[in-house]
Amino acid sequence: MNNYDLVVIGSGPGGYVSAIRASQLGLRTAIIEKYQELGGTCLNVGCIPSKSLLYSSKYFLFAKKKHYSHGIFYEKLSLDFRKMIERKNGIVKKTNEGVKYLMKKNKIDLYQGIASFKTNHSLSIFDKKYLKEIQKIQFKYCIIATGSKPSCLPFLNFDIQKRIISSTEALFLNEIPKKLIVIGGGFIGLELGSIYHRLGSSVTIIETMDRIIPNMDHSLSQEIKKILEESSIQIENSLSINNIEILEKTKEVSVYVKNKNNGKNMKYIGDYCLLSVGRTPYTKNLGLENIGIKKNKKGFILVNDLLQSSVNNIYAIGDVIGGKMLAHKAEEEGLYAAEHIAGQKPNKINYDLVPSVIYTYPEVSSVGKTEKEIKKEGIEYNIGFFPMKILGISHASDCKSGFVKIISHKKTDEILGVHMIGEHATDMIMEATVAMEFRSSSEDIYRICHPHPTFSESIKEAALLSFENKSIHM
Structure with a gap:
């Protein structure tokens, strides 16, 4: 029977990242995945394929709606949906191969099958098709990163006709x-x-x-x-x-x-x-009841501030513990759990500063508190609100929709929340996240030189409006 310092169940962003970090820190590590492909929901049926189709459909939309104003003309526009899907599938496959490469590079043993706890230091691995036990392994520590699956309405099932x-x-x-x-x-x-x-x-x-x-x-x-x-x-x-x-x-x-x-x-x-x-935590066949791991009423595994379950050598991360069901949140938890197991003292995750992003057109992003939350806490605040349509780059790129909204503390000017809609908003939110991690003021943001012409200038302008109620370009 193979014996490991750490076994990770699930190879999504939280799982494979925690396995890599653990191996880097000298732990003998294994990862168990029930599906043929690695990467979990995000890489296979979530973030990566959806963004592939979002970008493809965005290019089609631009070709259909925006080409005339740019002086671009053509006789006929056509769409090959099958080709679009093939491109998406190819990107998913390449990403899968990348995760497999990282497992090999970091000397992480891969087991494919369904993991089930026998004790708090041993697992059985079952063949997915026949549910026949094919392997037993032992471990000092385990990280559960089994993710979630789409929820259905209580009176309904997803139908076999795929409608x-x-x-x-x-x-x-x-x-x-x-x-x-x-x-x-x-x-x-x-x-x-x-x-x-x-x-x-x-x-x-x-x-x-x-x-x-x-x-x-x-x-x-x-x-x-x-x-x-x-x-x-x-x-x-x-x-x-x-x-x-x-x-x-x-x-x-x-x-x-x-x-x-x-x-x-x-x-x-x-x-x-x-x-x-919504999404439901996936814990089926894990055998949590065999070792007394506790869940809440909604089925999420309960963990403490160190991400330990009720069995302290077994950690849980990502969607399976609830909170924001985001790949980057799972990654941060995976890194934290691996480092804690390895004896390091990682900084606690600041869940208030996990950014949220939506890839609509234009994009939407947010970090920190909403205005409603700040009001509820009785905090006096200022708002800096700057429309994207004022920027030169917005007109040059023909992407004029949206705004940046910065909320800061009225007395200290510390940034409490940043909310934005616009081109590249999913990238620009990181400026706000870094600033808030270091408890910056809106004046700090205004005093930093931002390149011109860029969409990031909207953050500088909103910051000036937040602390001084003035704008250079509005």
Whole structure:
């Protein structure tokens, strides 16, 4: 029986990163993955394939909508959806190979199968197809990084006809839907809805809350809703889902809803319905009950500030412990757990400064507290709000939508939250994240020289507005 210092269960961004870091720090490390390909949800059916299609569809949108103003003309524009999917699949395959290479490079042993705890220092690995035990291994420490899977509505299942689909199936469609209904106006719903809308689908997004992206600053919700509706995506808020059914003859999907405000019943019809209603932690067949690992009511593994489960030599990270279900959050937790196991003293993760990003067009990003949260805490604050349309680069690039909003403490000028919509917002948010990690003031940001012409100038201008209520270009 092989014996390891550390065994990691799951090879997503949290899992493979923690395995690499552990090996770098001298621990004999193994990783267990139940699927054939490494990389977890993010690399296979999440971040990477969705961003591949988002970029492809964005180029198609620009070719279709923006070429005339740039003096670019052509006789006919066509779309090869199969080729687009093949490109996406090729990127996923290459990324998979990259993770395998990193496992080999860092001398991490790879086991493929389903891991199940026998004791708090031993695991059995079962063949995925036949559930036959194929291996036993022992360990000093273990990190559970098994991730999550798409949630479904309590009265429904994802159907075998692939008309009521999750985000996974949405990345493997053989056709572009004529009418796509998206239930859920969060990150995933907006991104996948955007992909198919750009490619020609009529898209309706249904959100049960009173606004889309409800966990982000209200100003972001309002602005992205306005922008998406101007592009002809239909967005409906405050609707409860009564039922979803497939019409046998036409294979169309009917979604029955009720307006929470006026009680009116309505029906939406599409050829596909994408359920984007959250994700559920994946702990099936892990045998957690065999060793007394505790979970909360929603099924997330409970951990302490050190990311240890109720069995202290077994850690858990990423989606399986809840919080923000983001790949970069899982990576940070993976690094922390590996370093703690190796006897180092890593800094605690500042969960308030885990940035959120959405790859709509334009992009949306946020870090720190929302204005609503700051109000609730009774903090006096200033706001610096700068529209992107004022920048020279916005006009040169024809990307004029959006803004940067900086919220700072009224007395100390410390930056409390930064929220932005615009071109490259998913990259620009890191300036704010670094600044806030070092507890910078908005004046600190203003005093830094920003290159011209760039979209980052909007951060400098918003910072000046935040601490002095003045702007150079507005």
